[in-house]
Amino acid sequence: MINLLVVSDLMPVPRDLELPLPLGEFELKIFLVLLFLVHILFVNLMLGGSVFSVIFEIIGLKFPRYDTLARRLAETITVNKSLAVVLGVGPLLCINLVYTLHFYSANALTGYAWIQIVPLVIVAFLASYLHKYTWERWTGPRKRLHVTVGISAAFLFLCIPFLFLSNINLMLFPEQWRQVSGFFSSLRVGNVFPRYFHFITASLALTGLFALAWLSRKKYPVENKLPGFSRPEIRRLFYRLAYYMTLAQLVFGPLLLFTLPYRGVTGLLFIVILSGVATALIVLLMLRAEIKATDDKIGRRLIPICILLTLVVLAMGTGRHIYREACLAEHKVLIADATARFRAIETATRMRLEAGLGAGDAIETGPTGEKVFENCAACHALNRVLAAPPLTEVAAIYKDDPDGIVAWTKNPGKKRPQFAPMPSFAHLGDVRLKMVAEYILEITSEVNPGE
Amino acid sequence: MFFLDFAGNRILMAVIASLHVIINHPFAVGAYPLVTLMEWWGHKTGQPDWDRLAYKITFVLFIITTTVGALTGVGIWLSAALIAPFGIGSLLRIFFWAWFTEWLIFVAEVVLIMVYFLTWKRWAEGFMKKVHIGVGVTLSVFSWLTMVIIVAILGFMMGSGTWPDQRTLFSALANPLYLPQLAFRTTFALITAGLLAWFTLFFFTDTGSEFRRRAVRFVSGWILVWSVPFAAASLWYWNVVPVIMQANVNVALLTMRFALWYETLAQLMAAAVIFIALTALIGILRPKVIPGLFLIIPFVLGIWLLGHFERVREFIRKPYVVADYMYSNGVRVSELPVLQRDGILPYSTYVHHRTVTSDNLVEAGRDVFIITCSRCHTTAGINGVVKKFTDLYGQEPLDSNTLRLFMKTMHNSRTFMPPFPGNDKELEALAAYIKKLQDDYEPIFNAQTDWTIKADTAGSMP
Ligand code: HEC
Ligand code: HEC
Numbered sequence: 001m002i003n004l005l006v007v008s009d010l011m012p013v014p015r016d017l018e019l020p021l022p023l024g025e026f027e028l029k030i031f032l033v034l035l036f037l038v039h040i041l042f043v044n045l046m047l048g049g050s051v052f053s054v055i056f057e058i059i060g061l062k063f064p065r066y067d068t069l070a071r072r073l074a075e076t077i078t079v080n081k082s083l084a085v086v087l088g089v090g091p092l093l094c095i096n097l098v099y100t101l102h103f104y105s106a107n108a109l110t111g112y113a114w115i116q117i118v119p120l121v122i123v124a125f126l127a128s129y130l131h132k133y134t135w136e137r138w139t140g141p142r143k144r145l146h147v148t149v150g151i152s153a154a155f156l157f158l159c160i161p162f163l164f165l166s167n168i169n170l171m172l173f174p175e176q177w178r179q180v181s182g183f184f185s186s187l188r189v190g191n192v193f194p195r196y197f198h199f200i201t202a203s204l205a206l207t208g209l210f211a212l213a214w215l216s217r218k219k220y221p222v223e224n225k226l227p228g229f230s231r232p233e234i235r236r237l238f239y240r241l242a243y244y245m246t247l248a249q250l251v252f253g254p255l256l257l258f259t260l261p262y263r264g265v266t267g268l269l270f271i272v273i274l275s276g277v278a279t280a281l282i283v284l285l286m287l288r289a290e291i292k293a294t295d296d297k298i299g300r301r302l303i304p305i306c307i308l309l310t311l312v313v314l315a316m317g318t319g320r321h322i323y324r325e326a327c328l329a330e331h332k333v334l335i336a337d338a339t340a341r342f343r344a345i346e347t348a349t350r351m352r353l354e355a356g357l358g359a360g361d362a363i364e365t366g367p368t369g370e371k372v373f374e375n376c377a378a379c380h381a382l383n384r385v386l387a388a389p390p391l392t393e394v395a396a397i398y399k400d401d402p403d404g405i406v407a408w409t410k411n412p413g414k415k416r417p418q419f420a421p422m423p424s425f426a427h428l429g430d431v432r433l434k435m436v437a438e439y440i441l442e443i444t445s446e447v448n449p450g451e
Numbered sequence: 452m453f454f455l456d457f458a459g460n461r462i463l464m465a466v467i468a469s470l471h472v473i474i475n476h477p478f479a480v481g482a483y484p485l486v487t488l489m490e491w492w493g494h495k496t497g498q499p500d501w502d503r504l505a506y507k508i509t510f511v512l513f514i515i516t517t518t519v520g521a522l523t524g525v526g527i528w529l530s531a532a533l534i535a536p537f538g539i540g541s542l543l544r545i546f547f548w549a550w551f552t553e554w555l556i557f558v559a560e561v562v563l564i565m566v567y568f569l570t571w572k573r574w575a576e577g578f579m580k581k582v583h584i585g586v587g588v589t590l591s592v593f594s595w596l597t598m599v600i601i602v603a604i605l606g607f608m609m610g611s612g613t614w615p616d617q618r619t620l621f622s623a624l625a626n627p628l629y630l631p632q633l634a635f636r637t638t639f640a641l642i643t644a645g646l647l648a649w650f651t652l653f654f655f656t657d658t659g660s661e662f663r664r665r666a667v668r669f670v671s672g673w674i675l676v677w678s679v680p681f682a683a684a685s686l687w688y689w690n691v692v693p694v695i696m697q698a699n700v701n702v703a704l705l706t707m708r709f710a711l712w713y714e715t716l717a718q719l720m721a722a723a724v725i726f727i728a729l730t731a732l733i734g735i736l737r738p739k740v741i742p743g744l745f746l747i748i749p750f751v752l753g754i755w756l757l758g759h760f761e762r763v764r765e766f767i768r769k770p771y772v773v774a775d776y777m778y779s780n781g782v783r784v785s786e787l788p789v790l791q792r793d794g795i796l797p798y799s800t801y802v803h804h805r806t807v808t809s810d811n812l813v814e815a816g817r818d819v820f821i822i823t824c825s826r827c828h829t830t831a832g833i834n835g836v837v838k839k840f841t842d843l844y845g846q847e848p849l850d851s852n853t854l855r856l857f858m859k860t861m862h863n864s865r866t867f868m869p870p871f872p873g874n875d876k877e878l879e880a881l882a883a884y885i886k887k888l889q890d891d892y893e894p895i896f897n898a899q900t901d902w903t904i905k906a907d908t909a910g911s912m913p
Contacts, residue, residue, distance in 0.1 A: 014800040017540050018783060022547035079565055082517045085525065086561045089554050092528055096543055104536035111533050118467065118526035125518040342786075342798065349789045431804075 012177050013331070014101045016339040021097060029321065032094035037317045039091050041206065042084035047157045048207025049077045050128060052241070054150035061143070065228030072215055072225060074132050074150075081125060099171060101335060102328060106171035106186075110163075113183030117163050124156035161199060165192050172327040173261065191259040198252040201245050208242030209309070213302060232295040239298075243287040246280065253277065260323065269322045276315030283308050369439025372432045375425060382443065388419055395444035402437035409433050464530050471523035473754055476636065478512050478520060479560075479594045481644025485673060486512070487587030492669075494580055500662045506571050507655040508648060513568040517561065524557075535826065537781030538772030545773070546604055553600040556593055563590040595637065602633045631688040638681035643754070645674035646727070649734075671734025678728050685724075723752045771869075778869035780826045787872055794874040795822055807876040816884025819877045827868075830888055837888050849889055854882040 021028065053073040060067030095103050107114050131150045138146040166183060169190040170176075176189045187193075216222060216234045226234065257273060286301050286308070293300070379388035398404045410433065412422040425433065486505040493501025531539040543550065567586045574583040648670045656663040772779045782790065790798065797805050802818040804811045820836070828836040840849055840857075855878050858871050871878060 012800045015798070017537065017544065019541050019544040022544055078517075079569075082521070082561050082565060085517075085521045086554075086558045089525060089528070089557065090551070092525070093543065093547065093550055093554065096528075096532065096540065097547065100536075100540045104532050104540065107529070107532050108536070115463065115526070115529055115533065117529060118522050122518050122522045125522070126514075129514055129518070342789075345793075346786050346789050349792070350785065353788055434810075 012105070012174060013334045013338050014105065015342050016335055017100060018343075023097075025098060028094055028098045032091055032098060033317050033321050035087070035094060036091040037313060039084065039087040041313075042080050042087055043161075044203035044206045045210050046077055046081040046084045047161070047200070048203040048205075049073050049080060049211070050150075050154045050157045051204065052207060052211065053077070053131075054147065054154045057147055057150055061147075065226070068226055069215075069229065069234075071135050073211060074128070074135070076211070076214060077128050078132060081128065085121070099328075102171040102174065102331075103167070105174070105177060106167045109170060109177060109180045110166055110183045110186050113163055114167060117160065120156060120160055120163075124153055124160065127153035127156065158200070161196060162187070162192070165195055165199070169195065172324055174328075174331045190261055191256065194252060194256040194259050198249065198256045201248045201252055205242045205245035205249070206309075208238045208240075208245060209302075209306065212238035212242070212299075213306075216299065230295075232298050235298045236291060239287055239290045243284065243291060246284055246287065249280065253280075261327075263327060266322065266326050269319055269326065272315055272322060273319040276312050276319065279308050279315065280312045283312065369435040369437075369442070372428065372436040373439055375428065376436065379422070388422060389416065391440050391444050395441055398437075398441070400441075402434060402441055405437035405440060406430060406433040409437075464527075464534050467523050467526040467530050470519065471527055474515060474520040474523060475598075476640040477643035477647045478515050479640075480598050480637070481640035481642070482508070482512050482647060483564075483587065483591040483594055484641065485644050485648055485670075487584060487591055488673075489669075490587060491584050494584065501666075504652070504655055504662075504666060508651055509568050509571070511651055513564060516564060521561065535772055535779065535781065538777055538779065541773050541777055542604070549600055549604060553597055556596050556600070560590065560593045560597060563593060598636060598640070599633060602636060603629060605632070628688075628691055631684065631691050634680070634684035635688040638677050638684050641677045642674055642681055642727070645670050645677070645731075648673075667734050671731040674731040675728065675735065678724075678731070682724070723755070727752060778872075780823055780869055780872070782823075782869065782872040787870060790872040791870075791874055794877050795819065795872050796877060807880045812880050812883040813887045815877070816880035816882070816887070819873055819881045820884055823872055823881070836885060840885065841889070849886055851879070851882040851886055854885055855879060858882070 023031075053070045056066045056070035056073065060070055127149055131146065131153055134146060134149070163183070166186045169192050170180065170186045173189050180186045180189060212235055214220075215226065215238075216231045222229060222231045222234065283305055286305050290298055290301050290305075379386050380391055380394070383390045383392045394405070398408075409428075410424060410426040412424055414421050428436075486509050489501050489505035489508075493499060493505065528539075563586060567583070567590055570583060570586075574580060649667070652663070652666050652670065656666055771777065772781075775784065777783050782795075794807070796802055796807065796815065796818060799805075799818070799822055802815075802822070804815040804818055807815045820830075824836060828839070830836060840854065844850075844853060855875075858878055858881065861868050861871065871881075873881075
């Protein structure tokens, strides 16, 4: 009889799929990181566009020129959001492949909430279309309604990231999967909230730069499309937004880094993240210089700023990946191990069947009383005194009462002055203690208590 | 493991997938060619009415496809991951490149629909108008290409042909159902797009106007023109399906039951098709007669037909998720002997008990149920397991021996179900659990709602 009891119970260790990956793991991971960054860029723009648009619309109730600005921003959402969705499928395929078990486990644990993504995003999209296409019609007394639709869309866009973040976060901590039941409890794992604020501020900063580039580009007839604004004004406005949002990252960034569960934090992670932060500081200085620049000079540094920012984003994306790998390293070894052992059993069985030997006897896979008894054997022996009363004596007290043994073992008392007190074994869990209790009663019944 | 105890997991998937098909066929694959044709016709004959109508219909297509269409597409991935993680994970490993290509085409399709719709008013004159029509044509081709790829994957799931040996995508294309199914879906999409245009037309044209009459006639013509190849494609598909069924299902009882249902369905469907064709004919001859809201009927009928074809497809596929390789419950064919010898509990990740003892019979049975049956059955909701058994054996308390015998051989008597992937003790536990459900019903909570029946997972996977 082979006993294969090894793996810790705390961490669920699923088996991997049998089929090979269609592409090298390394290539897939590169794909994943890059495709994901492109996807998230458009998500950022859609979210930031929606939030800024409704904020400007509200400002526009008092200062009408902002209303037009809000409208121009709202027009960009249509394209950005559609790209955000379709570009999401690529990284989804990749993550499904590379982190099959981790991702699917996290999905399953938050399933109800996870599937809400579909209706919620549909509603958010429809609301943002409604917002866009009723701008001219819903004016005067209906303007309020229009603003409300805008707020609802922005609110939904602000909520939906939680559903994704909780999953992406939960998949990193298999040791906590057993404690999770549903979406809300998954928010307690890891550091979802710092991640969230980091993400939102990044969205707003990027949207600032995007709006700047888009609404003050050379060919764009600013005077026509944005009455009341001049090109340099638009630039300064959005530079300011980008600047303050990036500044805010100086708070959220470290908050995120220092609340990361320690297990995946490595030196490499620090190097990558810090080089990203250093680049971000340069970006901040350049943004400041741009804000202070005169009307004829403002906007000249936009391209270098965007290049540097791309580097920052790459660094952060790589950092995320490094952290994920470090977090899962141990669990992946366990999975590989469990998978290999199962395959061995499967192959052996198949060979027996092919050789016409039949499947053979069942392999004892769970713990047995005998196995659990190893925990007790240091002190208890069958009919000798080691550091505790012999089993025969125990059996005499608890004849036909295995539950009594379980109760004692979980919470041992102090009876016999000659022995040191027995430690509690409650951590083994009821099922195992019951097994060992039955085992003790079984082996003692075979010996004559008198001996 | 994710589990919807009332409606059943299949329903979630079915709702999302059907919604996607309903959007995808008439609103995308079928409709883009139709609106492009209208635009071209308007341009060629210099009648701006056509252009305006095409633009308005495209607005509807644009809104619907970029919201409900796109998201239900993503939703299929999300729900498949919840319902059949092992199945979809394996399929993805086999078809990654197909799906990846499909994704690229899909990205192109979305970019094109945005270009097509958003530049409509700007590219209105001379050469740019021609470019615009060109975009419409490209868009139609791309959206059809996504269908070409997806149908290959669906065909593969039904009968893998030579795949188990070759394991390539092309072996799946050789599937006998592939071409008939593609022809069927394509022509069907074109027709449903006509049905859709029919009834949206009544919102977008003036009542009693001359143009409305012409538009109705035009769309009716479109439907009739496609009805002919559609009828041919359906016959082809219809004749191929039973062949595949027979190859997959060798039990007389089932084929008989299926055949009966198949016949009735065939009659109903023929009636629906004739009804649609008749309406189209009236549309051509007497466009004025048809009232607007009436046209919603053929549209609904069309959707209903589509739904039934999906059902046939799903039925043929059982019990496999990857033909001859993996069953719907995620068990691979080749691991069956191990599981039937050692039991499935010891090798499972999320269970409360790893060994069946006399104390935990019912609880372990629940674990077994969740792993082996819950992908297709609920406890008491849709396709509820207790109801299935009482239908079979009557209302009296079920006899656990009978249950055991049934389940041990259920894959032989009901070929749409996979063999029971566990050992005798687990069978006993499952029978005890089902009996308990009959006597004293309690719903299953799952990882989402309750994991407080804390896993005392004594032991672990070897
Ligand atoms: C570190 C040494 C030690 C280990 C390990 C140990 N015990 Fe004990 N056990 C004792 C001692 C000492 C006593 C006597 C305590 C007393 O009477 O004060 C005892 C007493 C008992 C008794 C008798 C209680 C009674 O009512 O008299 C039972 C039953 C028992 N142990 C079960 C177990 C089981 C089961 C395990 C393994 C899971 C175990 N013990 C492991 C030291 C140990
Ligand atoms: C691949 C999906 C699938 C799995 C897994 C599955 N079943 Fe079924 N089962 C079906 C389908 C489909 C039907 C037919 C439903 C209908 O009548 O429409 C069915 C019917 C039944 C019936 C009624 C049979 C009859 O002839 O009336 C019983 C009883 C049953 N299942 C029990 C089970 C049990 C117990 C398990 C778990 C060990 C199980 N099934 C697993 C798909 C499945």
